[in-house]
Amino acid sequence: MKLWGGRFEKTTDALVEDFHSSIRFDQRLYRQDILGSIAHARMLGSVGVIAEDEASDLIAGLQAILEDIQAGKVEFEIGAEDIHMNVEKLLTERIGPVGKKLHTGRSRNDQVALDLRLYLREEIDQSKALVVKLVQTLLDLAQKHLETWMPGYTHLQKAQPITLAHHLMAYIQMFLRDLGRLNDTRKRLNVSPLGSGAMAGTTFPLNREKVASELGFDGVTLNSLDGVSDRDFALEFLASASILMMHLSRLCEELVLWSSGEFQFIAMDDGYSTGSSIMPQKKNPDVAELVRGKTGRVYGDLMALLTVMKGLPLAYNKDMQEDKEQVFDAVDTLQKCLLVVEPMLRTMQVQREAMAGGAKGGFTNATDLADYLAKKGVPFREAHELVGRIVLHCTKQGIGLEELTLSEYQTISPVFANDLFEAIGIEHCVRARKIIGGPSPETVAEAIRQSQAVLLKLLEK
Numbered sequence: 001m002k003l004w005g006g007r008f009e010k011t012t013d014a015l016v017e018d019f020h021s022s023i024r025f026d027q028r029l030y031r032q033d034i035l036g037s038i039a040h041a042r043m044l045g046s047v048g049v050i051a052e053d054e055a056s057d058l059i060a061g062l063q064a065i066l067e068d069i070q071a072g073k074v075e076f077e078i079g080a081e082d083i084h085m086n087v088e089k090l091l092t093e094r095i096g097p098v099g100k101k102l103h104t105g106r107s108r109n110d111q112v113a114l115d116l117r118l119y120l121r122e123e124i125d126q127s128k129a130l131v132v133k134l135v136q137t138l139l140d141l142a143q144k145h146l147e148t149w150m151p152g153y154t155h156l157q158k159a160q161p162i163t164l165a166h167h168l169m170a171y172i173q174m175f176l177r178d179l180g181r182l183n184d185t186r187k188r189l190n191v192s193p194l195g196s197g198a199m200a201g202t203t204f205p206l207n208r209e210k211v212a213s214e215l216g217f218d219g220v221t222l223n224s225l226d227g228v229s230d231r232d233f234a235l236e237f238l239a240s241a242s243i244l245m246m247h248l249s250r251l252c253e254e255l256v257l258w259s260s261g262e263f264q265f266i267a268m269d270d271g272y273s274t275g276s277s278i279m280p281q282k283k284n285p286d287v288a289e290l291v292r293g294k295t296g297r298v299y300g301d302l303m304a305l306l307t308v309m310k311g312l313p314l315a316y317n318k319d320m321q322e323d324k325e326q327v328f329d330a331v332d333t334l335q336k337c338l339l340v341v342e343p344m345l346r347t348m349q350v351q352r353e354a355m356a357g358g359a360k361g362g363f364t365n366a367t368d369l370a371d372y373l374a375k376k377g378v379p380f381r382e383a384h385e386l387v388g389r390i391v392l393h394c395t396k397q398g399i400g401l402e403e404l405t406l407s408e409y410q411t412i413s414p415v416f417a418n419d420l421f422e423a424i425g426i427e428h429c430v431r432a433r434k435i436i437g438g439p440s441p442e443t444v445a446e447a448i449r450q451s452q453a454v455l456l457k458l459l460e461k
C-alpha cells in the first residue's frame, strides 16, 4: 500500500514503479533524513501539535531505525519510492499508528530540500579539509623550493625565469579562492526550508526556528515556494567544485608535461605512476591524467543540473529528483581527486638541475636585457627593438645572450657596459624581481607567510 494511495483506484505500473523510484541513490541521505525527522518530531511535541509522549515514541523509533541502517540491517523497498517514505513506512511498521503522525505539517518537498542541504553542508566541510591538506603540502613544497630556478612560460614558450616555489604559489592562490567559494556556498545554504510544506507552508503552529537551530542552521528560508524549489545551493556547490576541478586539472596537466622525457622537471613516485601492458619501458602519469579527465564529469554534473532547473515552473517538480545523482557524483569525484593529488605531489621528485637548465635556454633573460637598457635611459620600446635584433643575431649563431662579448654589445649600443652580464644572469633576473607578487625568493617567502595567514582565516569561517 502506497503512503499516498488514497485517491488511486489502480496500482502503479511496474515500469513506473522502477522509473520514478529514487531509493537506489537517495538512500545515501538516510542519516540526514532521520535527523531532520527527529528534530521535526521533537518540535511537533513541544508546540503541542502531537502529545509529548507521541513525540518521544517517534524519536525512539527513528533512532532505532538509524542504528539498524548503520548496522546494515535494513533493506529498502523500491515500492516505497524514496528514502523519506522508506523511513516513514519502517517507522509505522515498528511503532504502530503513532508513526503516521510524523509527517504532520511536512511534505517530502521541504523534507528533501532539507536533507540535501544537510548532506552538502557536511560534504563541503569534508571537501574543505581535503583542500586545506593539499594547500599545506603545496606550501611545504614552495618553502623548500624558493631557490629552485625554472623557466616560466607563456604560450608554452619559455618566457622569463622564475622558481618552482613561485609557480606552486600560483596554485596555492587558486585553491585558497576555492576554499573561499566553498565557505560562501556553505554560508548561503545553511538555512532550513522545513516548514515550507509542499509549497504554501502549513496551518500548524510549527516552530521553524527551533528545528533550524537543533539542526545547526543559521536561520530559516523566508518564502515557502522558494524553500522547496531552490536548488541554487546545489548549483553553487557544483560550480565551486567545477572551478576547483579545473584548477586541479591544470596542475595535473603541468605534472604530465613536466614528467615527460622532453621536460624531465619531475619524476613521479612509482606509487603514483603506472606501466604499459606492451611497452616495458613505460612509466605513465595516469593519476594526473585521470584527474584531468574526471574534471569533465564534474562539469557535466553542473551542466546537467543547470539544464534540469532552467525551465521549471514554481514550485516543486519531480524533475528535481535528478539533482541528487549529479551532486553525489561531483562530491565523490572531487574528493577522490583531492585525496590522490596531495600525496602524488608530496612524493614526486623535483629534478632541480633540469629545471635550472630549462631556465637558462630560450632567451628567458631577454626582458632583463631590455630593462637594463631602459634603466640606462634608452626608451623601453627602443630597447625592446635593439634586444630583438640581438636575439635574432644570437639565434642565427646558435648562442645565448651571455655568450656575446662586450665589444659586440657596444657595436649595437654604446650604453652597454660590463655590468650587463650580471644583469642577465638567470639567478639575478629572479632575485631582482622583488615586487609584491613577484618571484624573488624573499618576496615568495613573504607571500607564503601571508597565504598561511589567509588559510587560517578561511578555516575560522
Ligand code: ARG
Pocket (backbone or CB within 6 Å): 022, 026, 082, 108, 109, 112, 316, 318, 320, 321, 322
Ligand atoms: N524523491 C523526491 C525527490 O528526490 C522527494 C520529493 C518528492 N515529492 C513529490 N511531491 N513527489 O525529489
